[in-house]
Amino acid sequence: xxxxxxxxxxxxxxxxxxxxxxxxxxxxxxxxxxxxxxxxxxxxxxxxxxxxxxxxxxxxxxxxxxxxxxxxxxxxxxxxxxxxxxxxxxxxxxxxxxxxxxxxxxxxxxxxxxxxxxxxxxxxxxxxxxxxxxxxxxxxxxxxxxxxxxxxxxxxxxxxxxxxxxxxxxxxxxxxxxxxxxxxxxxxxxxxxxxxxxxxx
Amino acid sequence: xxxxxxxxxxxxxxxxxxxxxxxxxxxxxxxxxxxxxxxxxxxxxxxxxxxxxxxxxxxxxxxxxxxxxxxxxxxxxxxxxxxxxxxxxxxxxxxxxxxxxxxxxxxxxxxxxxxxxxxxxxxxxxxxxxxxxxxxxxxxxxxxxxxxxxxxxxxxxxxxxxxxxxxxxxxxxxxxxxxxxxxxxxxxxxxxxxxxxxxxx
Numbered sequence: 001x002x003x004x005x006x007x008x009x010x011x012x013x014x015x016x017x018x019x020x021x022x023x024x025x026x027x028x029x030x031x032x033x034x035x036x037x038x039x040x041x042x043x044x045x046x047x048x049x050x051x052x053x054x055x056x057x058x059x060x061x062x063x064x065x066x067x068x069x070x071x072x073x074x075x076x077x078x079x080x081x082x083x084x085x086x087x088x089x090x091x092x093x094x095x096x097x098x099x100x101x102x103x104x105x106x107x108x109x110x111x112x113x114x115x116x117x118x119x120x121x122x123x124x125x126x127x128x129x130x131x132x133x134x135x136x137x138x139x140x141x142x143x144x145x146x147x148x149x150x151x152x153x154x155x156x157x158x159x160x161x162x163x164x165x166x167x168x169x170x171x172x173x174x175x176x177x178x179x180x181x182x183x184x185x186x187x188x189x190x191x192x193x194x195x196x197x198x199x200x201x
Numbered sequence: 202x203x204x205x206x207x208x209x210x211x212x213x214x215x216x217x218x219x220x221x222x223x224x225x226x227x228x229x230x231x232x233x234x235x236x237x238x239x240x241x242x243x244x245x246x247x248x249x250x251x252x253x254x255x256x257x258x259x260x261x262x263x264x265x266x267x268x269x270x271x272x273x274x275x276x277x278x279x280x281x282x283x284x285x286x287x288x289x290x291x292x293x294x295x296x297x298x299x300x301x302x303x304x305x306x307x308x309x310x311x312x313x314x315x316x317x318x319x320x321x322x323x324x325x326x327x328x329x330x331x332x333x334x335x336x337x338x339x340x341x342x343x344x345x346x347x348x349x350x351x352x353x354x355x356x357x358x359x360x361x362x363x364x365x366x367x368x369x370x371x372x373x374x375x376x377x378x379x380x381x382x383x384x385x386x387x388x389x390x391x392x393x394x395x396x397x398x399x400x401x402x
Contacts, residue, residue, distance in 0.1 A: 081307040105306055106283070108286055112202075128344065135343075135344065139340045139341070139343045142343070143337050
């Protein structure tokens with residue numbers, strides 16, 4: 001039995017922090033996991049920028065509420081969910097993800113949680129589990145599933161390699177070059193066909 | 202972080218085999234896990250009855266396509282999914298569940314799989330994992346989740362006891378008496394309130 005594990009940002013939705021950086025004209029928030037591999041360091045820097053600018057959860061959620069999904073993402077996910085189980089595995093936070101999940105018709109998402117003060121300022125965050133993408137895929141396998149995974153970023157490579165099959169979706173040239181053994185694709189049609197092909201092997 | 206694990210039949214939808222027994226006037230298919238605790242024995246008996254009556258997957262799916270969800274089930278699940286992650290854990294089969302998942306707007310379901318011959322006759326079945334409800338709840342906990350569980354039947358008691366909190370939903374007097382430590386409730390409003398209360402503890 002199969003379950004497909006999808007990254008969120010870059011696969012179904014734009015990068016939340018990048019959109020927020022543009023909406024608030026805060027170019028220092030343009031750095032992502034692609035630039036700073038130490039997630040804890042990156043998050044502390046981001047929360048510091050927010051605090052200095054007196055911006056809280058409410059302001060980020062306003063940006064997310066106005067964000068569109070990537071074109072075709074909803075139709076792709078609807079089609080995928082009709083023939084296999086799907087879980088979105090993301091390093092984002094439930095409080096950011098919820099407005100996007102609403103737009104995607106509430107697929108299951110496994111991510112992390114922000115700690116928010118009574119004044120709406122984000123004071124910290126709670127990571128669900130260490131090395132969450134690989135750990136989650138391994139737990140799904142312990143449930144009796146074969147996993148199939150897709151994502152665009154460095155932190156997706158582990159869950160893809162751990163799975164029966166997987167894809168780099170609209171990834172960078174650097175990541176593709178470093179992982180020539182992972183099929184790199186650009187469209188939802190290719191992704192649907194690729195997932196079906198692994199399921200029918 | 203919380204994830205709610207729901208039984209399907211008896212909680213969101215009627216018992217599939219009971220509905221099929223009525224639709225095809227086959228009273229011998231009225232026995233369920235409530236009467237026969239040995240699931241393997243029960244399934245072999247059911248498949249035997251189907252074969253003798255020349256009934257296959259197509260005929261059961263026709264019944265399921267005409268089945269209604271339990272009244273209020275869709276609204277309940279929509280509301281639940283808006284504030285917590287939800288997974289349906291069921292001993293049914295993907296081929297039975299799919300038409301019901303369509304009516305429920307495609308929540309994630311973890312169940313089992315039928316083996317179907319080219320003539321549409323069900324020749325066997327593949328259980329995803331041993332003791333699937335408890336095993337699945339434990340794997341979700343290994344992912345970093347606190348689980349909350351609800352179900353109506355003997356095979357739900359284990360996952361409820363294994364969880365941070367849980368409920369017997371519209372269960373039998375016998376099961377309720379044998380499990381006085383598990384809150385027994387009858388309505389979706391009580392279930393929503395109960396889940397919220399555990400999350401806010």
